Every structure is written in C-alpha cells, then in structure tokens.
Amino acid sequence: MLHLPSIQICCLSDNKYKDSSSKTLKFKESNSRTTTTYKKGYLNKESKPQNVNLEISPHRAVSAVRLMRIEFGGAFADLLNEKGKGSGDNEMGYVERTLGFCTRDLDDRDLRVVTDIVGGTIRWRKYLDYLILSLCHDPNGFSRMEPLLLQILRIGFYEIVKLENPSYAVINENVQLAKIALRPGAGNMVNGILRKLVSLKESNSLPSPQVEGDDRAQARALATLHSHPVWMVRRWIKYLGREEAVKLMNWNNSDPRFSLRANRGKGFTRSELVSRLETLEVPYELSPHLDDFVRISTGMQSVIQDGLLKEGLCSVQDESAGLVVSIVDPQPGETIIDCCAAPGGKTLFMAACLNGEGMVTAIDINKGRLRILKETAKLQQLNNVVTTVHADLRTFHESNSITYDKVLLDAPCSGLGVLSKRADLRWNRKSEDMEELKSLQDELLDAASMLVKPGGVLVYSTCSIDPEENEDRVAAFLLRHQEYSIDSAERYISPEFLTEHGYYFSSPVKNSLDGAFAARLLRCP
Numbered sequence: 001m002l003h004l005p006s007i008q009i010c011c012l013s014d015n016k017y018k019d020s021s022s023k024t025l026k027f028k029e030s031n032s033r034t035t036t037t038y039k040k041g042y043l044n045k046e047s048k049p050q051n052v053n054l055e056i057s058p059h060r061a062v063s064a065v066r067l068m069r070i071e072f073g074g075a076f077a078d079l080l081n082e083k084g085k086g087s088g089d090n091e092m093g094y095v096e097r098t099l100g101f102c103t104r105d106l107d108d109r110d111l112r113v114v115t116d117i118v119g120g121t122i123r124w125r126k127y128l129d130y131l132i133l134s135l136c137h138d139p140n141g142f143s144r145m146e147p148l149l150l151q152i153l154r155i156g157f158y159e160i161v162k163l164e165n166p167s168y169a170v171i172n173e174n175v176q177l178a179k180i181a182l183r184p185g186a187g188n189m190v191n192g193i194l195r196k197l198v199s200l201k202e203s204n205s206l207p208s209p210q211v212e213g214d215d216r217a218q219a220r221a222l223a224t225l226h227s228h229p230v231w232m233v234r235r236w237i238k239y240l241g242r243e244e245a246v247k248l249m250n251w252n253n254s255d256p257r258f259s260l261r262a263n264r265g266k267g268f269t270r271s272e273l274v275s276r277l278e279t280l281e282v283p284y285e286l287s288p289h290l291d292d293f294v295r296i297s298t299g300m301q302s303v304i305q306d307g308l309l310k311e312g313l314c315s316v317q318d319e320s321a322g323l324v325v326s327i328v329d330p331q332p333g334e335t336i337i338d339c340c341a342a343p344g345g346k347t348l349f350m351a352a353c354l355n356g357e358g359m360v361t362a363i364d365i366n367k368g369r370l371r372i373l374k375e376t377a378k379l380q381q382l383n384n385v386v387t388t389v390h391a392d393l394r395t396f397h398e399s400n401s402i403t404y405d406k407v408l409l410d411a412p413c414s415g416l417g418v419l420s421k422r423a424d425l426r427w428n429r430k431s432e433d434m435e436e437l438k439s440l441q442d443e444l445l446d447a448a449s450m451l452v453k454p455g456g457v458l459v460y461s462t463c464s465i466d467p468e469e470n471e472d473r474v475a476a477f478l479l480r481h482q483e484y485s486i487d488s489a490e491r492y493i494s495p496e497f498l499t500e501h502g503y504y505f506s507s508p509v510k511n512s513l514d515g516a517f518a519a520r521l522l523r524c525p
C-alpha cells in the first residue's frame with residue numbers, strides 16, 4: 001500500500017522564473033549539491049569551471065529546461081531541429097542558467113529520451129494538466145504553480161501515464177530534480193502527487209472527462225482526452241465528423257515519422273542513400289509515391305551524426321510536401337518562381353528536377369529564412385539553378401515585369417496538417433489566426449497570379465487540412481480570376497490523393513502522411 005502524503009501547491013517564489021515570456025528571468029543560485037569541475041569545451045570554447053550535478057537524471061533536467069524554453073522562451077519544439085543541433089554547448093548553457101547547475105553530457109540515448117519526453121509532454125499537456133489539477137488538493141494554486149515545478153510534474157505524469165515507465169524510478173528521479181533544482185518542499189510535493197497518480201493508475205481509476213452533454217461540452221471533453229485546443233476539435237467535428245476528428249487527434253499524438261529525400265542535384269541517388277542507411281543500421285522503407293524518398297521511423301540521430309544532412313546528400317522532407325512538387329511537375333529548361341520559398345524544401349526539390357537547365361527564383365519576406373535557403377542551395381550544389389529574392393510578394397510585381405512558366409505559392413497557413421511533427425503548434429495557433437490567414441492567402445494568390453505566363457501554371461499549396469484555407473481559397477480565387485481554370489492533378493499523383501475537384505490532398509488519417517493540399521491552375525493562353 002502506498003502512503004499518500006497530503007499535497008500542497010507551491011507558488012511562485014522570488015528566486016525562480018518569474019515570467020520568462022516577459023524576459024524577467026532570475027536564475028536560481030547554484031545549489032549546494034553540485035561538484036565544481038573543469039571540463040573542456042562544455043559551455044563555450046574556453047575551459048571554465050562548471051557546476052556539474054551528478055545526482056540528478058540528466059535527461060529529465062534537460063527535458064524540463066527545454067520545455068521551459070518552448071513554453072516561455074519562444075523556442076520551437078521542432079523535434080528534428082532540436083535533435084539536429086546535437087543538444088550541445090548551448091543547451092547546457094540554458095540548463096545551467098535555469099537550474100543553477102548543469103548535468104553530465106548527454107549521450108545519444110539520453111538525447112533520444114529527451115526528444116521523446118519533450119515531444120510527448122508538449123502534445124499531452126492539456127490532458128496532463130487535467131490530471132495534475134484533478135489530483136491537487138488546492139486547484140486554485142494550480143494556475144500559480146511555479147513553471148519549473150509544473151514542468152517536472154508534467155514529465156513525471158507523462159512518464160507514468162503514457163510511457164508507462166517504472167514508477168519507482170520516475171518518482172525518485174523527478175523528486176530528486178525538484179528537490180535540487182527548487183527546494184526540499186517541492187520534492188515532497190512531487191513525491192506526494194506522483195504516488196497518488198501511481199495508486200490511481202494501478203487501480204484503474206484515473207480521472208477521465210465524460211464525453212456527454214451538448215456539442216460544446218462533448219468537444220471540451222474530447223479536447224481534454226486527446227489533448228487539443230477546444231476550437232480545433234469543434235472545427236474538425238464540423239468538417240470531418242467526430243470519428244475522423246478523433247482519428248486525426250490520435251495521429252497528431254503519435255510519434256512523428258520522417259522521410260528523407262536523396263539529393264539528385266548533388267548526384268546522390270536513393271540507392272546510395274539506402275546503402276548508407278543499411279551501413280548505419282537504420283531501418284527504412286522506400287516511398288511508394290516518390291522515387292527519391294525513403295521513410296524512416298527511428299535512427300534520425302544516426303543520420304545526423306553520419307553527416308548525411310550536413311553534407312547536403314539528403315534532406316528531411318515529408319512525402320506530402322514532395323507530392324506538391326509532383327503537381328508543379330518541374331521540367332528541365334523551365335522558369336519557375338517559388339513565391340513563399342523559405343526555408344526551401346520545395347525550391348530545392350524543384351531545382352533538382354531541372355537537371356541543371358532552367359531556373360527557380362525563390363522569393364521570401366523573411367531574410368533569415370531566405371539566407372538558410374541560399375546556403376542550402378549552395379551545399380546541395382543547386383546554386384546554379386536557384387536565385388533568391390528578398391521581397392514581399394504582395395508588392396513584388398511593382399518592380400518586376402517578368403512572367404514564369406510555373407508559379408508555386410506555398411502559402412503561409414495554419415499548419416493544421418503537420419501537428420504530429422510540430423508538437424507545440426497546436427497550443428500556439430489561435431482560432432482568430434484563421435481569418436487573418438485566409439485574407440493573406442487571398443492577397444498572395446492575387447499577387448502570384450500576376451507572375452504566370454499566358455498558358456502557364458499556378459500551383460497553390462498549403463500544409464493545412466482546413467477546407468477554408470484550401471478549396472475555399474481556390475474557389476474564391478477562381479471567382480475573381482476568370483482567366484484561370486482547374487487543371488486536374490490526376491496526371492501527377494495516384495488516385496488516393498485526388499479530390500473530387502481534381503485537387504491534391506494528403507490526409508494524415510487516410511494516407512498516413514502529413515496533411516497537405518495543392519491546386520493546379522492554368523492561365524488561359
């Protein structure tokens with residue numbers, strides 16, 4: 001029988017994060033239980049003394065700090081980028097500034113665990129908070145709980161409820177982290193609440209919201225159970241029906257799968273990529289849809305460490321995005337303009353299809369992202385067929401009179417099709433964004449349409465599954481622009497992706513890929 005001590009909510013204290021979003025951080029003083037060592041190149045290039053704490057679980061400490069950065073510091077939970085950065089010096093710097101000590105270096109296994117814990121804890125945040133709140137004696141204190149303590153609790157709850165890690169270790173390690181990073185009282189609180197959780201789980205009596213009442217109440221319960229914002233759930237029930245909406249949320253909560261594209265531009269073929277993956281012992285599957293693509297569900301860390309991405313031999317690109325390029329169907333010798341191009345996934349794939357003849361002009365309003373595109377084009381030896389232009393598409397035509405064979409508008413969108421990869425996006429996106437995005441998409445479509453040669457092709461695409469950003473935008477555009485008509489996508493993709501209107505649509509639920517949409521439109525000659 002577990003002893004369940006009474007639980008108190010600890011509120012914000014003076015020497016901790018006050019409000020990280022407003023950048024008024026105060027970092028905790030170094031804790032007493034740390035060892036000061038000299039460690040080469042640990043935080044920066046020079047050797048300097050470090051407070052390396054060997055008593056706490058490094059991956060939990062790093063996960064807690066990473067979660068703080070994502071929730072309050074504006075860092076993205078782009079799991080791959082986080083992995084790609086190798087979690088090196090910078091990350092340990094954040095850990096030390098936040099906790100007052102650093103941990104030992106993370107090995108590959110730790111890094112994988114951090115990625116899993118961070119991704120899962122963010123995805124399940126609403127559900128985990130519901131459980132935490134249900135188990136607290138003082139629900140009013142929940143909203144005032146200090147951020148680091150809340151992250152530690154969320155990690156513990158996620159490990160116990162979703163990962164089903166051995167509860168003894170989860171409790172011990174998270175209690176230790178709370179004690180050392182905060183204070184003994186915080187450790188006691190974590191201990192009490194995690195033990196209570198384990199006891200409820202073992203007796204199959206975890207609190208659970210009932211899906212009952214009117215539509216609104218049911219959507220609220222489903223949103224908690226599947227950990228999504230209520231407005232998204234309501235929208236999906238409206239467009240997809242309840243059953244599909246639940247399947248979509250399950251997909252969004254599942255581990256993301258990645259695909260790699262062999263960079264033909266650099267003369268690297270899919271079979272060479274496959275040989276490298278076999279050498280690295282990374283399991284793979286060939287894409288049934290795209291000749292250059294390979295799917296992997298584990299082993300990304302090995303791919304990164306092998307340098308395949310750094311050397312520009314392959315790129316991480318979802319097949320759903322690759323299929324948008326199939327709809328453009330770039331041919332050697334053509335002039336193509338990619339109107340919202342950065343960071344360049346589609347630009348570079350299109351450029352590789354040109355076999356050195358023709359040109360892709362890549363426009364983007366974001367200078368930093370465009371710089372990344374330019375550097376990647378160089379790395380992939382595609383800079384001879386890629387030109388970058390820093391411009392706002394809406395005013396670009398004022399200084400440009402050139403028209404192009406093909407125009408791709410991969411518009412800024414809600415990203416509701418890529419929630420399995422962008423774990424934090426569901427919490428950052430607001431329902432009000434949808435109206436703003438729709439008018440921006442209309443403006444950008446009008447601007448892009450001016451760049452198409454008579455007889456040329458305009459492709460409008462998004463990584464959204466929302467009809468208001470997809471079919472509805474195209475329908476409104478066709479009403480405004482009678483010089484355009486739909487060119488069915490049937491010649492470019494397999495029937496499973498074809499909609500009744502002749503558009504391309506990849507559905508996470510149906511196709512097990514990210515959600516994406518593209519319409520191919522012809523300008524009359």
Ligand SMILES: C[S@@+](CC[C@H](N)C(=O)[O-])C[C@H]1O[C@@H](n2cnc3c(N)ncnc32)[C@H](O)[C@@H]1O
Binds near residue numbers: 340364365369391
């Ligand atoms: C969906 S992302 C493009 C992704 C890119 N096509 C790819 O495959 O990597 C949308 C891009 O539109 C850019 N953007 C937003 N408003 C713009 C505007 N008015 N003019 C040009 N680019 C814009 C953003 O900076 C962002 O990079």
